[in-house]
Amino acid sequence: MTENGPLSRKLFAAAKEVIPGGVNSPVRAFRNVGGEPFFVRKAKGSRIEDVDGKTYIDYIGSWGPNILGHAPTVVTNTIHEVAKSGVSFGIPNPFEVEMARKVTDWVPSVQKVRMCNSGTEATMSAIRLARGFTKRDLIVKFDGCYHGHSDSLLVAAGSGALTHGEPDSAGVPSDFARNTIVLPYNDPEALEAVFKEKGELIAAIIVESYPANAGFVLPKPGYLDLLKSTCEAHGSLLIFDEVMTGFRLGKAGVQGLENLTPDLSCFGKVIGGGLPVGAFGGRADVMDMLAPDGPVYQAGTLSGNPLAMAAGLAQLKQLGGTDGLPNGYDRLDVLGAHFEKGLRGVMEARGIPHRINRVGSMFCLFFTDREIVNVDDVMKQDLELFKKLFWGCLDKGIYLAPSPYETGFLSLAHTEADLDDTVQVIDEVLKDI
Numbered sequence: 001m002t003e004n005g006p007l008s009r010k011l012f013a014a015a016k017e018v019i020p021g022g023v024n025s026p027v028r029a030f031r032n033v034g035g036e037p038f039f040v041r042k043a044k045g046s047r048i049e050d051v052d053g054k055t056y057i058d059y060i061g062s063w064g065p066n067i068l069g070h071a072p073t074v075v076t077n078t079i080h081e082v083a084k085s086g087v088s089f090g091i092p093n094p095f096e097v098e099m100a101r102k103v104t105d106w107v108p109s110v111q112k113v114r115m116c117n118s119g120t121e122a123t124m125s126a127i128r129l130a131r132g133f134t135k136r137d138l139i140v141k142f143d144g145c146y147h148g149h150s151d152s153l154l155v156a157a158g159s160g161a162l163t164h165g166e167p168d169s170a171g172v173p174s175d176f177a178r179n180t181i182v183l184p185y186n187d188p189e190a191l192e193a194v195f196k197e198k199g200e201l202i203a204a205i206i207v208e209s210y211p212a213n214a215g216f217v218l219p220k221p222g223y224l225d226l227l228k229s230t231c232e233a234h235g236s237l238l239i240f241d242e243v244m245t246g247f248r249l250g251k252a253g254v255q256g257l258e259n260l261t262p263d264l265s266c267f268g269k270v271i272g273g274g275l276p277v278g279a280f281g282g283r284a285d286v287m288d289m290l291a292p293d294g295p296v297y298q299a300g301t302l303s304g305n306p307l308a309m310a311a312g313l314a315q316l317k318q319l320g321g322t323d324g325l326p327n328g329y330d331r332l333d334v335l336g337a338h339f340e341k342g343l344r345g346v347m348e349a350r351g352i353p354h355r356i357n358r359v360g361s362m363f364c365l366f367f368t369d370r371e372i373v374n375v376d377d378v379m380k381q382d383l384e385l386f387k388k389l390f391w392g393c394l395d396k397g398i399y400l401a402p403s404p405y406e407t408g409f410l411s412l413a414h415t416e417a418d419l420d421d422t423v424q425v426i427d428e429v430l431k432d433i
């Protein structure tokens with residue numbers, strides 16, 4: 001464990017007096033690596049700087065949103081400019097229309113979209129909508145998939161919930177949890193069995209299109225197609241939670257890569273340009289069930305506010321290569337491949353059992369030689385080795401996710417030199433273990 005600087009330590013002590021656990025989101029507390037978080041003063045590009053003046057190459061990017069790097073000028077300039085005209089009106093503004101148009105243009109399965117303020121709101125609302133549309137109560141989710149912290153979905157969830165070894169939360173009525181069926185991921189038999197028994201009662205399957213909150217797990221070939229055909233056969237809806245993957249792995253997220261058409265999709269993170277934003281959308285006939293047109297209620301005082309919409313749009317435009325700009329996703333994939341190659345080289349040279357899952361700018365290194373099929377495999381890796389790597393890297397100015405259950409993120413601000421330096425640090429740290 002690395003000792004933080006005096007200002008971080010002082011702030012954390014003060015925070016703990018007035019904020020539960022000293023943090024506003026549990027995974028930030030570093031409990032899973034056994035230490036204390038540092039406090040950040042500022043960040044730019046691929047670097048963050050803590051309050052004591054130490055800088056790190058950052059592989060978290062605010063847990064996904066900062067795909068252009070930290071404080072990209074296109075986004076910060078937009079925020080400054082737009083804020084001068086007001087930050088929230090509570091009545092429609094033009095940016096909302098432009099954002100909805102952008103999402104429906106980029107994601108073919110989304111015919112209509114509603115903006116909200118977080119990924120949690122997006123998945124919670126999509127679930128309610130699916131239940132309202134199908135007039136059924138049951139939903140199916142997968143062990144280790146995290147969909148935010150709403151009651152129905154905080155059952156066998158990954159991410160912070162897993163990190164704390166409490167897959168379920170106190171305060172969730174068991175009546176709610178009863179309507180959530182949890183299945184192992186990548187297990188076609190389990191899926192078929194449950195639909196055979198209860199298919200006509202199931203409103204929806206919700207799935208992280210590529211599960212990325214319990215390590216980074218990829219679907220077996222044909223598995224996502226099976227989810228789609230199973231839903232179709234039983235009149236259930238397929239909800240892709242692309243809060244993490246949406247607008248990160250390409251303009252149409254995983255559904256674009258896999259050529260699939262979910263009924264509903266959830267977004268967050270990248271779509272907000274670093275501001276608090278979520279969105280859910282999909283088939284027009286389903287979306288039209290929402291209030292005020294339909295009977296499914298959903299609302300938000302700050303939803304679609306001009307600042308968040310404009311920041312998100314600025315980020316998406318930069319990424320998408322409009323206005324004569326190159327497509328950022330191609331570059332991110334080049335960076336990802338470069339980093340993966342370096343990492344593999346180090347692991348192989350040192351003879352360390354490992355698996356690396358990577359797609360585009362998302363990656364996860366596992367200290368195991370098991371095939372990573374689901375969350376069980378992720379949990380059976382060498383967690384002690386992960387901790388040592390985390391602290392060793394942090395000490396040398398590399399900030400990896402403080403939990404083996406989180407995915408790493410690259411941004412367009414990372415350079416090949418950043419990645420090479422990081423690989424070298426990882427090699428040095430592993431040498432000393």
Ligand SMILES: *Cc1c(COP(=O)(O)O)cnc(C)c1O
Nearest residue numbers: 118119120146147148243244268
């Ligand atoms: C982050 C995340 C959420 C929750 O989003 P918040 O903005 O943190 O509420 C939901 N689903 C997935 C897949 C996520 O990665």
